[in-house]
Amino acid sequence: MAIKTRAEASVRSSAEIPLRPAVAWQPPYATRTGRIALSRPRPHTPDDLFRPKAFVGEAVPFGVTAFREGHDLIGVHVRLVSPSGVETLHRLTALQDGFDRWSVLIAPLEQGVWSYTFEAFADDFATWEHAADLKIAAGVDVPLMREMGALLFDRARDERSRPNAERAALEAAAAALRDPEVGTESALAVVRDPAIAAFFADRPLQSLTTVGTTRELLVERERAGVGAWYEFFPRSEGARRLKNGTVKSGTFRTAAKRLPGVAGMGFDVIYIVPVHPIGQTNRKGRNNTLEALPGDPGSPYAIGAADGGHDAIHSDLGTLADFRAFVRAARTQGLEVAIDLALQASPDHPWVAEHPEWFTTLPDGTIAYAENPPKKYQDIYPLNFDNDPVGSYAEMLRVVRHWVAQGVKIFRVDNPHTKPLQFWEWLIATVNAEDPDVIFLAEAFTRPAIMQSLAMVGFQQSYSYFTWRNTKAELEEFLVTISRETADFMRPNLFVNTHDILTQYLQFGGRPAYKIRAAIAATVGATYGVYAGYELYENVARPGSEENIDNEKYEYKFRDWEGAEASGNSLAPYLRRLNEIRRAHPALRQLRGLSLHWSDDDAILVYVKHLPAALSETGESDTIIVVVNVDPHSARQTLVHLDPTVWGGTPGESFEVEDLISGSTWTWSSSSNFVRLDAFIEPVHILHLKGTR
């Protein structure tokens, strides 16, 4: 393959070849299908209405179905043009899967809108090589096959773009094929010469070239796809119970003291719940009770009060300047701040008086509460975007721009599925046109079509069903879905818990459950997240629910991070190790490149993440084998079976692995490997395959 001379590469690719223009063969009539059929291009989105997505450095499979009539062989290229106009050409490999799929893995390195175009062609050298190999060996048409080869070599020699060294070699090869003194065995050696094959791999002899439709791929910044998130409530950090029994809220200043701890665990993003004034009318009390008691801080999602709405800071937390200082403090720690965008209002929100048309007014003159009939949520008015779409859309855009101006580039969007899909398409496109670095995470836990549509219209990241996929069978299906079926347009952020979600698995799985879920999230998800308290194994739910008791939404939480760690009652060291492993291993910072492998136990899940050397920032391949006992109540022993071809290995081979959790090293083979995973000791192996491939 060609050596890159460009100062800075636009892509990483295992199959880049010298650039050349595509000279398309012109059919006699305009048809929808080309001379060589090209269909089902990937990456794509269902309906092809929206651009597929990738992030900078993501190893994206470019694939297409391509075939021609009869037995002659074809080749397929993909031509990429980067946002700055750098054009590259890459050769696809036939998957030989019976479905005529061709594929190549390419990592785009430039942010912005790329174009890609597949090109298929009759591969005249390959067709001749295949026939000549068989026929010369069988003694059929030998002089004819030799002359046909010589003619191909003549044609290749005359191509202007071909290097002189190749020309000379091809001329000699043609002469040998034409020389009656050169015997059949030597002629066959020319046919099978790997050096000549390499010339034609780089510069194939094309005919009937067919150029497919040019499509677009949106490449976003790396953080759109990769990151470890940590969620907390700023008001809890530094909150103090006063002598009179009331609580003094934490502030941005006190909350900032927690940042080194979070950064020290290796997280990349600090996500904070809404920081705006909270309504008084119908304020919720502790545990979501209908009446707040004096001193109850209220849900930060009941946004808006006399002192302001979505562009204001809750006076308990400080000022806008304090907020900016918090963002700067986080940046100093290597953390990026994500804030909540919860587009709804408490009855006290300034919007209610100033813009009643942004809500739904009922025939009795009242404004409609949020409801799920016959239930009502009287601390919240949902917005109605349809009475005044121009005005309401503009206000939401103003709010986002306001926070972008304060240094925020990541928004976790609360319940986006309760607002028009069209609104999100418009808002995200408008914001990203001004600043393509802004990232929106969709907190939609709803039906799959809606979640996928939110991702397609623009959300850079999505919450997912991960928290409810706990058995081996459930996880296997989920892993295939997120890493293959929807990976062209949807990036799940695998939160292990949230302030709204404490699953039965965590409630009843004990401390092993916390390790298991964190290890899976950190190794499967290029992006994953943790809500504060996870490291303290907080596992008591409101009875009958999948939500923490004494939910932090309605009260302050007092937690002793250092004390827990000092006494060995914290998961923080484990999270720290997981994040270290993620930083050291580029394969774990990819959503794709995951394959399922096998164990003989119905609770031992096995998967591999692999990134080939040509696609890796380090220039070395990276292969991680994860073996998890997903039953937190058991010690299990079984055999693990691997398919080494996924990392370019050979069936039957042996190799060294190092467990990045325990530090142990073993010699493993692809056929079967004994594992014993005691959930109460270490439920997970995260194995690094030694050596590059």
Add this chain to the structure above:
Amino acid sequence: MAIKTRAEASVRSSAEIPLRPAVAWQPPYATRTGRIALSRPRPHTPDDLFRPKAFVGEAVPFGVTAFREGHDLIGVHVRLVSPSGVETLHRLTALQDGFDRWSVLIAPLEQGVWSYTFEAFADDFATWEHAADLKIAAGVDVPLMREMGALLFDRARDERSRPNAERAALEAAAAALRDPEVGTESALAVVRDPAIAAFFADRPLQSLTTVGTTRELLVERERAGVGAWYEFFPRSEGARRLKNGTVKSGTFRTAAKRLPGVAGMGFDVIYIVPVHPIGQTNRKGRNNTLEALPGDPGSPYAIGAADGGHDAIHSDLGTLADFRAFVRAARTQGLEVAIDLALQASPDHPWVAEHPEWFTTLPDGTIAYAENPPKKYQDIYPLNFDNDPVGSYAEMLRVVRHWVAQGVKIFRVDNPHTKPLQFWEWLIATVNAEDPDVIFLAEAFTRPAIMQSLAMVGFQQSYSYFTWRNTKAELEEFLVTISRETADFMRPNLFVNTHDILTQYLQFGGRPAYKIRAAIAATVGATYGVYAGYELYENVARPGSEENIDNEKYEYKFRDWEGAEASGNSLAPYLRRLNEIRRAHPALRQLRGLSLHWSDDDAILVYVKHLPAALSETGESDTIIVVVNVDPHSARQTLVHLDPTVWGGTPGESFEVEDLISGSTWTWSSSSNFVRLDAFIEPVHILHLKGTR
């Protein structure tokens, strides 16, 4: 639902509603997604590059994914415009499958290009009805819900298109809701009034109406999708062995004597292999030997000799006038003639001398034979369409037009996957523009992507993998593929055998195998086919092959149809019965509408074909339950379990079934039914469910 007043309906539909214009809600900004999301419209083809297809009378599922934000309810319509401009509107049903799919079954009755457009809207009545039902019953917001309902009824009453009877009823209902004397129970009765719900089913109160993209559906004549085919070699019918040992070929006149027998078995299409002059050079002998002996007739696929090519008639068979007389004789018997279109040439074809540019000339000046290196087929030159695409395409079109002029409207195309896909797209489109009744059947046994692409670019029918799907598991997967996954663009013609295919299942399955395969083909395939000799249980293969020994391609066959039937050694009576059943049961003349059901035996296959009354030409529903023992060597007994909801029945119900093969009638239930199928007696039940639904 509305009563159709139009003299002739353009569609059959279970959900047609009164026509009205769509008044689209205008979003403030142009977005790709609409106010209400509409995606994944069906019917469709992969990539949406080609039109999906249906045939006249086919019950086509129109489906779409539709949802809106929040809890308010939506409705979905599809608007159809027939080729002659008749516009109809149909209401879709939410499948409630968790994937937000909506669907309606519609049978187009007019040939040509239809358009269809999905429309989604906020269903204001349904949203109110749902909330009012819950809230009034719970005593929440009762006056408000009553007034909101009254306002909706006022709005409906004022719609100009609403019938006067509805207006009066709605006015009364509004008054009742507003009347304080009318109690809560009575108000709730208004909310739940089925008559009012029916008004709004026909004429919903719409808002936020979103109109999807208009798409096209190609509706072809019924024979494109429905028919029973019979293949024979005209030269064998009436061939006589002379005293000198040579054979006198059958002619069109003698072959025509077989037509009443074929028609009497209930077939619709008589397909004849090529009827053109056969080359002498390198003619193949019996059993595909390389040298023909004197008197060997040669393969009819080695087309072309001194006396003509693809537009000529083999002199042994008669003249062009004789051919036309054969076509007329077939028509008199209710049979349509299909001929072979095998675009290749013997070395003696006139094209070879007149247009060597339509072949591949090698460096040694010879023309390339067909080959699969190192094998060569020296009785055949393949065409090369790339040297002179304009000229060669035009000649192929001339050949097709020539036969259309002789009264032929169906072409079975030999090996279309060895010619450019683009050529077929152009040829079929050009021919169908002149005569949309012309049907092309693709004889491509190759990789799935190629077979599907040929169907997408225009072939009305396709050979399939049916002959190699014999076990219950294989058949279940195959049935789902053809009746659902690919049914929008691919119509398999389920041949049980061909002159090239005698499967191991038939070779070694004995006479039961012949019944089993014919019964499945005739009941699954809206189109199926039989090659002559199947009714005589011809099951001896060339050793090691899946092809008849003494293949009729290379010699004459002498068969005693009447004698075999008289002695009870013919399957003809069974085939006759199958075709009678097909004619009596419209559900069997649909490819779709198939569902798999269950038995406890791994060889007892169970499926149901159902056509609802509104979609049926008879006005009555048609439900056929097929139970097959696919193991031809066994008698099996087991329990059969059915899901009656597929025919609108109720789980647990009992019903009467009649076995259309044996004439027996039984009372069956959905839960479990004992069957015993002895392959040596009757391996198949074809059960008609009595009564309409």
